């Protein structure tokens with residue numbers, strides 16, 4: 001198996017018990033699956049692991065960009081709770097940029113962990129005032145609102161926007177924060193679980209952010 005098991009909310013060790021997967025911090029959890037190494041083979045395992053959830057990638061990937069990280073949450077692939085991808089590459093204005101996309105069911109906690117926000121689910125920032133950006137998923141336009149990260153501990157330089165797509169939270173975390181300006185209204189996210197064979201063409205690897 002090319003995927004390792006962890007907790008969606010923290011980095012503490014987990015163990016499989018008769019009650020299911022257990023985190024020493026959070027008790028019984030839905031397991032988080034992360035690649036030991038970011039490769040096409042591990043990504044194929046990831047897509048099998050998260051069959052019932054979309055796995056969003058910015059599309060098309062610009063030259064020099066690669067898929068640098070991914071993860072899925074859920075013991076049962078048919079009832080997956082969350083997926084996450086990170087794509088990384090150069091930009092003219094910001095230098096190296098990471099774009100993290102997370103789709104998750106409410107209450108999962110992976111988005112908040114990766115974004116470094118205080119609340120497990122997006123709070124009252126959502127829908128308050130006009131959205132800061134809209135992205136497209138297939139033919140759907142998804143408005144995204146900025147999430148305040150100033151009160152969060154473990155400060156690092158990033159922007160976070162969140163909206164709702166197909167009844168799930170959609171988080172985008174951009175690093176550095178100034179890379180937010182790269183997000184335009186014609187940005188497209190594509191569900192890799194529906195993309196099929198041309199996934200082989202995607203470059204995998206490169207430095208991924210710690211989370």
Ligand SMILES: [Zn+2]
Nearest residue numbers: 007010023026
């Ligand atoms: Zn935990």
